[in-house]
Amino acid sequence: MKNLKQKTFTFLFFLLLHCFTLALCLRGDSEILVRVKNARLDDPNGSLNDWVSNGESNSCNWTGVTCDSQNHSIISIDLSGLAIYGGFPYDFCRIRTLQNLSLGNSFFNGTLSSQPLSLCSHLRLLNLTLNYFAGEVPEFSPDFTELEVLDLSANNFTGNIPVSFGRFQALRVLSLSNNLLSGSIPSFLCNLSELTSFDLAYNPFKPGPLPPEIGNLTKLEILFLAGSHLVGHIPDSIGKLVALKNLDLSSNSLSGEIPSSIGGLKRVEQLELYDNQLSGGLPESIGNLSSLLRIDVSQNILTGKLPEKIAAMPLDSLNLNDNFFEGEVPEVLASNAYLQQLKLFNNSFSGRLPENLGNNSDLLEFDVSTNNFNGELPKYLCERKKLQILIAFNNRFSGSLPESYGECDSLNYVRIKNNQLSGEVPDGFWSLSQLSFLEMQDNRLEGSVSPSISRARGLTTILISGNEFTGGIPANICELHNLSVIDVSGNHFSGELPTCITGLKKLLNLRMQDNSFSGEIPSSVDSWTELNELNLSRNRFFGTIPPGLGDLPVLKYLDLSGNSLTGEIPAEITKLKLNLFNVSNNKLYGKVPLGFDSELYLSSLLGNPGLCSPYLKPLPRCSSxxxxxxxxxxxxxxxxxxxxxxxxxxxxxxxxxxxxxxxxKRAWKVVSFQRVGLIEEDILLSLKEDNLIGAGGTGRVYKVKLTTGEIVAVKRLWGDTQNPDSKVVFKSEVESLGRIRHRNVLRLLSSCSGDDRRILVFEYMENGSLGDVLHGEKGGGLLDWPRRFTIALGAAQGLAYLHHDCSPAIVHRDVKSNNILLDEEWMPRVADFGLAKTLKRDVGEGPGAMSRVAGSCGYIAPEIALSPPAEGSDNGIGCCGDLDQLIDPRMDPSSSNYEEIEKVLDVALLCTSAFPINRPSMRKVVELLKDNKLSSKIILQ
Structure with a gap:
């Protein structure tokens, strides 16, 4: 009995001692947390306000802290997404029971050092993704034997992958994507036999092959090496990755054939090989991948026919576009019950598409454009009422549009131009409620535009030119308030133009030429403030030209030729800065207005017997x-x-x-891109100091008044005019810029080149540059928030045009406030293309032609310059937590503007992301700026 009491006492003593020890340890760990918070972290949102050591609070209940359920020791700290600032908190690792440390999606910065990092060798998980850490990736000590997850992705790490990374024998997840790592992908990473996820995508590695030892990673489920500068062949050992579910080798320079060993990936669900230089055909062995759901081999140089075994696979996405596939699409593809995306565009497929395509699947996206398909369009594409995108242009499809398409309420984007489609368009097709973009030009479609089109309230673009439509344009079209482009040219339309069409405030282009429209041109056009092009030529319009057209602020193309218009040419039209003006072949009379009384406009005036001019021949002289x-x-x-x-x-x-x-007098070569009364001698005599309005790295700019009264800006370029290469570059760049036609890009009117100088003539911008207005004597007070937003949006639209709509595309490479010019209405123009580059492969240019640094310091991409513009921060933007500190006080924004200002700032942060993959395209930027539903933090998908 005595022994029992003694044993019980001993047990209770040690139990109390253990509890006391645990309490002391937990209290000590709490002190560590509070000390790190106060000394190392900046918590602007107060997310860690409950981290207070007062003897009563339990740190296991603190934000981001997780404890073991039995002994209550701290095992995890997760501060992800809490917008915490500061350097790496090494002292957290003094908590010996800590297993997981997650600091992702915040604002941690600075470098990592090997020696203090050794404190964390007992960790199993270290997650630092989406922060601002910089410098080289540190070596990890051999003591990191338990590390299972290491995620350093989406930071600014540089240099090589350390050799120590090959020693993580317990590592299951390694993610280093979206950094600035150099060197090549080392083979020693293939020693990590426990890896299930391997992610090195989107790093500027030195071009090199995918290590053949990759086949050693037999437990790998995810292999993500997109945008990693891989070259050479895909190794045969890839087939040994029997556990792989996602293989992504896209956006590299891989060549050769897809190895047949890829058929060994029995569990693979997603195969992404697009945007490489792979050749040959699809190996038959892919048909053995019974788990494959998505395959994308687009943008390669693959050839041959689509294997029937692949067409029979349970795919939900098949993307083969931009290759050289040929032959007919196998009928068995139509039996696929899982197919949601079918993209076969830009190939050489021929024959008919399977008749039952879509009948057995939930098809969402269908794109077979630019092939040689014929026959009728499959009538079951929208059988499940889920089809959203229908693209079939540039083929030889015939027959009529299936009636079932008129019941496809999910459809929002249609492009079926340049086929041989005929018959009437189903009435319901005009009125699809989700439809936003409709392109049906250059077919043989007939019938009339249904009044039910008013139900398609989201419609922005109607392109139905080059068909055989008849009847009038229904007045119901005026209910489509989002319309920006209407092109009904080249049909058999007749009747009067609905006067209500002038109420479409978002209209950019109205093309109605080559029809039989009649009546008078509507005179009240005040609402057309966005109209850039008006073409009513070759119709039967009569009456006078509305003087109000001269008040349209952005009208650049005006063609009223080939009608029966009478009266005089309104003098108000001369106020327009037109790229194209044509009123020929009408019944106009009277004296030609002074602004058009030039040889440049003669062809645009002929065919009007009643017009006269004291100067222009063969027009008769005006009687006095x-x-x-x-x-x-x-x-x-x-x-x-x-x-x-x-x-x-x-x-x-x-x-x-x-x-x-x-x-x-020297010999001059003059190239005119716009109609201006340009005399070289007048230009040369005006290049004097009194007319100087600016100077920069590429030349000096002068304000010049022409004999016609028009004011232009003349830029005299610096540089060696005798260098043959310089002459070729000048000619190429000037021709490219001369073709640009956009309201937010500065117009190049003419160029003059001689033995001793080169001159560019631009339209004159009355309000100078945005930089002058913001920082010069004029002061930013002239620009309130609505005007600044308009300038930002306009500049974005101009750049989007250069990037996406020019052929070839043009990259400015020096966009800054001094290169955004403002006209008399404060509308912006992107200007100064001295450093611009067309995206085409000229003779003698290698793939690195764009890699040289170009542009002003602070305005070039970090990965192009030697170092980022603002080292260790979000380009100097993301360091401020208070929006008021960023707002120009001269703007005096109202409280209603703050939300919009914050949204625009979000877009700016995206554009200045340290990782190119995270930066939106300019087309996306325009969409984001226009979107009134921007979230407070935008995440691009």
């Missing part, structure tokens, strides 16, 4: 009233005689004057 007094007549004659005499004397003595006082 008979003089009342002979003295007046004599005075005029004498004046003319004196002028002729003085002129003769001048030309007689001019050669001698040139011989003694001036250089002889």
């Amino acid at each position: 009233p008979r003089p009342r007094h002979n003295t007046w007549y004599l005075a005029v004659v004498l004046t003319l005689c004196v002028v002729l005499l003085l002129g003769s004397l001048f030309w007689f003595f001019k050669p001698k004057y040139l011989a003694f006082g001036r250089k002889p």
Whole structure:
């Protein structure tokens, strides 16, 4: 009995001692947490306000802290997404029971050092993704024997992958993607036999092969090496990855054939090999991958036919676009019950598509454009009422549009141009409620536009030119308030133009040429503030030209030729800065207005017998009233005689004057891209200091008034004019810029090149540059928030045009406030293309032609320059937590603007992301700026 009491006492003593020890340890760990928080972390949102050591609170209940359920020791710290600032908190690792440390999606920064990092060798998980750590990836000590997850992705790490990374024998997940790592992908990473996820994507590695030892990672489920500068062949050992579910080798420079060993990936669900240089055909062995759901081998140089075994697979996405596949699509594809995306565009497929395609599947996206398909479009594409995208342009499809398409309420994007489709469009097709983009031009479609089109309230673009449509344009079209482009040209439309069409405020382009429209042109056009192009040529319009057209702020193309218009040309039209003007072949009369009384406009005036001009031939001279007094007549004659005499004397003595006082006239080559009354001598005489309005790295800019009264900006370029290469580059770049037509890009009117100088003539911008307005004597107070937003959106639209709509595309490479010019209405123009580069492969240019640094410091991409513009921060933008500190006080924004300002700032942060893959395209930027439903933190999918 005595022994039992003694044993019980001993047990209770040690139990109390253990509990006391645990309490002391837990209290000590709590002190560590509080000390790190106060000394190392910045918590602007107060997310860690409950981290207070007062003897009563339990740290296991603190934000981000997780404890063991039995002994209550701290095992995990997770501060992900809490917007915490600071350096790496090494002292957290003094908590010996800590297993997991997650700091992802915050604002941690600075470098990692090997020695203090050794404190964390007992960790099993270290997650630092989506932060701002920089410098080289540190070596990890051999003590990291328990580490299972290491995620350093989406930071600014540089240098090589350390050799120590090959010693993580317990590592299951390794993610280093979206950094600035160099060197090549080391083979020693293939020693990590426990890896299930291997992610090195989107790093600027040195071009090199995928190590053949990759086949050693037999437990691998995810292999993500997109954008890693891989070259050479895909190794045969890839087939040994029997556990692999996702293989992504896209956006590299892999070549050769897809190895047949890929058929060994029995569990693979997603196969991404797009955007490489792979050749040959799809191996038959892919048909053995019974778990495969998505395959994308687009943008390669693959050839051959689509194997029937692949067409029979349970795929939900098949993407073969931009290759050289040929032959017919196997019928068995139509039996696929899982197919959601079918993309076969830009190949050489022929024959008919399977008739039952879509009948057995939930098809969402269908794109077979630019092939040689014929026959009818499959009528069951929208059988499940889920089809959203229908793209079939540039084929030889015939027959009528299936009636079932008129019941496809899910459809929002249609492009079926350039086929041989005929018959009437189903009535319901015009009124699809989700439809936003409709492109059906260059077919043989007939019938009329249904009044039910008013139900398609989201429609922005109607392109139905080059068909055989008849009837009138229904007034119901005026209910589509989002319309921006209407092109009904080249049909058999008739009747009057609905006057309500002038109420479409978002209209950019209205093309109705080559029809039989009649009646008068609507005179009240005040709402067309966005209209850039108006083409009503070759119709039967009569009446006068509305003077109000001259007040449209951005109209650049006006073609009213080939009608029966009468009256005089309104003088108001001369206020427009037109790239194209044509009123020929009408019944106009009267004197040609002064702004059009030039040889440049002669062809645009012919065919109007009643027009007259005192200068232009063959137009008749305008008759003048008979003089009342002979003295007046004599005075005029004498004046003319004196002028002729003085002129003769001048030309007689001019050669001698040139011989003694001036250089002889040099040969000039003039290229005009717009219609301006340009005389080279006038330009040269105006290049003087009194007219200087600016100077930069590429030349000096002068304000010049032409003899026509128009004011232009003339830029005299620096540089070696005798260098043959320089001449070729100048010619190429000028021709590219001369073709640009966009309201937010500065127009190049003309170029002059001679032996000793090169000159560019641009439209003149009355309000100078955005940089001058914001930082110069004018002061930013002239720009309130709505005006600044308009400038930002306009500049984005101009750049989007250069990137996506020019052919070839143009990259500016020096976008800054000084290169955004403002016209009289404060509308922006992207300007100064001295550093611009067209995205085409010129002779003698290698793939690195764009790699050289170009642009002003602070405005170039970090990965192109030697170092980022703002080292260790979000380009200097993301360091401030208070929006008020970023807002220009001269703007005096109202409280209603704050949300919009914050949304625009979100877009700016995306554009200045340290990782190119996270930066949106300019087309996406325009969408984000226009979107009124931007979230407070935008995440691009």
